[in-house]
Amino acid sequence: MRPPGRRGRAAVAAAGLAAGAGAGVALLWGGYDVPAALAAPTLVLNLAVGWSFIGIGLLAWSRHPDNRTGPLMVVLGFAVLGRFAVAVASDVGFAVGVLLGSLYLSVFVHLLVTFPTGRAGTRLQRGTVVAGYLLATPLDAVFLLLGATRGAPAGLPPNGLVIVPATAGSPDPVDVVVQVVVLALCGAVLAIVWGRWRRAGTAERRAIGPGLLGGVLVVLALMAQRSAFVVGIHPDVRVVFTWAARVVLVVWPLALLFGLVRSRLDRSAVSRMIVELGAGPPGSERLREVLVATLHDPTVQVAYWLSERGRFVDAAGDPVPVEPPGPGRAVTYLERAGSRIAALTHDAALAGEPELVEAVAAGAGMALENERLHAEVRARLREVQASRARIVESADAARRRVERDLHDGAQQRLVNVALLLRMAQGRLSSRALDEVDALLRETADELAGALEELRELARGIYPALLTDCGLGPALTALAERSSVPAVVTAAPPGRLPAALEHAAYFVVSEGLANAAKHSAAGEVRIDVRVADGVLVVEIADDGVGGANLDGGGLRGLVDRLAAAGGRLRLTSPAGGGTRLIAELPIGATGAGAPAPLPRAAADPTRAAAAAT
Template identity: 35%
Template sequence: MAPGRRGRIVRRTIIITAVVTASLAMEVSGYLATPAEARGEVSWTTLHATVALVFAACAGVAWSIGPSRAPARLMAAFPLVWIPLSFFRVIEDIGWLWPILYGVHLWWAVLTGILVLIYPRGWLVGRADRWIAGIALAAALVFFVGVLLLAQPDAATCDCAPNPYRIADAPALFAAIDIGYRIVGVMLALIIAGRLLARWVRGSVPARTVAFLMPLALLAWATTLAAQAATYAASGTSDGVLATVSLVAIASIPVSFVAGVAHARNMRARVADLMRITREGADRGLWAESLARTLRDASVRVYWWDEERGRYADAAGQPLDHDPADRHGDHSLLPVASPTGMPIALIRHDRVLTDNMRLLDGVSSALRLSVDNGRLRSEIERTLEHVRQSRSRIVEAGDEARRRIERDLHDGAQQQLVSLGMRLRLAANQARDRGVEALGVELDGTIAMLNQALRELRELAHGIHPSLLSSGGLALAVPELAGRCPVPVELDVQAEGRLPEVIESTAYFVVAEALANVAKHSGATRAWVRARIEHDELELVVRDNGVGGAAPDGSGMLGMTDRVDAVGGRLEVESPSGAGTSIAVHIPVDSGVDKPAAA
């Protein structure tokens, strides 16, 4: 834990402990100072003390998760002005103190009302809220001044020392101020509750989910407060049942505040659901649907920036030619831009969501990440496509080079060697005709060496690029390969017609390498080769009944894999020990060049 954060937690803990201690001290000392016959029920006193504890506990939570420090400070201040009337018996002899505390002992109602007004943003929003808060503070100040200048509590409250600040003995005037203060408080509480409840009833789903508990708690408190005020005005006393219900309602207000803020934080956690979309980039229709589902706001609309036309358009491409925020002001706009300032999108959402800017910041970040991922994915796909095309061109260029070398050898060196052999044969015959037998024998030996070199050259040319593959395709070239393999090979070649040259050469060299491995390493007594077209794919299988255990990372296997990958195919090897080897190749027939090789 960082030292600064540890220090803040320690300070908050000290503050909360101090206010709880002060509140409990007032509650307990007042209860003990009250004569036994005048004491209230222990359960009611306990409930009264619990209200302060609830506010203090919620202050600690609000300090951690609240949108600002104001809610936590109001909750922390509440226990200090939550002064039981019984406490005035403790300080009744301190003439300069009790009038001050009596003047603020109802300020808890002002703090509670302001706490409701700043829900859920953490500060006052709008002129009406500021007017209500101003009237409440003004009424509290008037009451405080009235207590200092006019008040002298009755004997039921305390046998208090004379009020040193008192300037007139006007109990009727003070009673009017007292009742008027309570009436103003009730009216303001009802107004606040009515406004909050009306917004909740008329509000959208996001508005209701953000303020789902507060209207009920405030309405219960305002109703009981009104009933208490009426009873107090009529008889000067409070009804016990109404007082109990009022205490429960008051205690539920900070709980509702904290619950609402926690719910808003949980809404931000649901932005993580949007991150799953960002892995694949921003599919515009899906992104808007997921955003509406995450925010629980069916009115959400996303308008994307069209850089080419310099305007916003929806997922269907329809341009935005009007103000998407409706004229009643129920919606707000959230512009989303890249770190460089380039517009990305415009999100229309329920106005109540502006109370949760962290949620909207998370949405903006998710959208930016989604767009960046989509752009990066497209660039990677383009790069991979370029690499694949480059590999394919390299394979095609290699095949073309081999065909050119094979033609050069056939038309050049081979023809010259054949011509030289014929001339040597003619010279040997002439030497024998002239009786030079030794020269004829020597020429015969030279001709034999020349024929051997010619055979090796033909084998070399055949290995570079077989002429049968160029002239007859796999149907002729594969049987010729099988015929040269020392291991008997069963063939099933059903490739109808000609395939693109690059596919034919790839398949041919895979078969050649596989049969060479069968002959050199497998110890097999039989091999099988199957080639056919299945679902627009060339399916090529070479297997044997040898010892198995072929290494997939051997140079031969890697070479085959690279060749197959270059034409968009895939190669699978199964070679369990003692059970032979099977090599399966699948190549899309449209992955090569469009034109087939000439027959």
């Protein structure tokens, strides 16, 4: 519901003043004989209730446009003033007054049950609100149709507008039943309020406490009044309870106003927060303590944003989830100089006070930025420690793999060669030359196979073509051996520092291996270029996507690139292919411009020889 603009608020306020003036005219000159001793307190009290609800409701409506509490307060105020129509000595006035007589109590129930949002969120809330409205205008309409009269103009206005002791006597059974239902409704309201209070956190209790307390007092006064009627207590006592309910109803909007004013006082405490941050010892715990004290929420948690890694971490540098915040929790993202620096996870009640949270964020911006930098350093240190552990583990695994390949491959062939040579030696002693010749040929084949396996093993450890001819020819050979169709669209025309060439080569090698294993791609495109002093290696495929940097191979690439001062970025939407981009600063390795390509790379024959 959109809040009214300035003109709309002025029109509603003018209508409220007119309704109050109309209520006074109806009470004093509507045709009934109302003594001044009763007219004055009745009019003053009801005008105070009506105008306070309308005024504070407009303020709450404009301040919280997404909240229905403000509109409900305005409606309640007009309902209080509208019931004065019964003071007009006419059939129309009587009918309107009767129909509006209890409406303000129904709106009050709606407001209290759904406070502070104004929205019924549970079945119990919705049922209570519906029952409250059914016991007001619809029930009054039934009584009106059953033949209620407007009374004699010479007496007091009907429908209990002026609070006076009722005539002694036995209560009507229908009225007793209605009052019992009203008492049950009041009990449901108290149960809802109690449950709301129990579930609320510290910050929410502080925000809703005055409003709920005032509403509970009104309900208790109404229950006392209706109980006195049901059990037949003397009318003079019932009058006291009725006046008490009206007086508390006047105070209740002031309790809501106090909540609004206290929010402004909380924002004024930001200056004290800045002083405390400057006077106390630095540190994340000190920062959190000050935020808790300023926001009045002991559950506040701070997460720091690391833009390069695209994630939030805690003060120790460990990744922390921020969304979804969980039930009863909310997240406020904090920025400084247009850049995100942190996120506050706090009680959902503070989401209704964005100005307070923003003021706190602005006041603590420098401290938050400092702690963010500390958290980033700690995160980097943790990553370095984890990277070292993974590098050691990877090196051990590589050594075990080389040992296994040598044992299962070339070593077995060389053992066979030794056996064949011994057999050939035995045949020479018996001069079986044909058998010796066959054994020697088999020995040569075994030696050739062992040489090929050793060459493949050496190429996997350290490709000779990369060392001899440079990155371009090595990438071309790598693409030709790929099980997935691959093409090198661009490569540096000269030589680069060895560390950069090796890192780029293994990035492409791992990218092709991942594409072959997981992407189901039809083609892989390899683009390697130097831009603004940075070697950019891009491997893109048209496969199924869904890759992530937590995989074993890509995690190793991240470590290798980090050791060279670079970084790895991955874009891999499901069904949209995978794009792997590695960036390696050339200056970080002490390199300048690419060196001229050696002659071996310019001569296809020599390049082919180097490849073998």
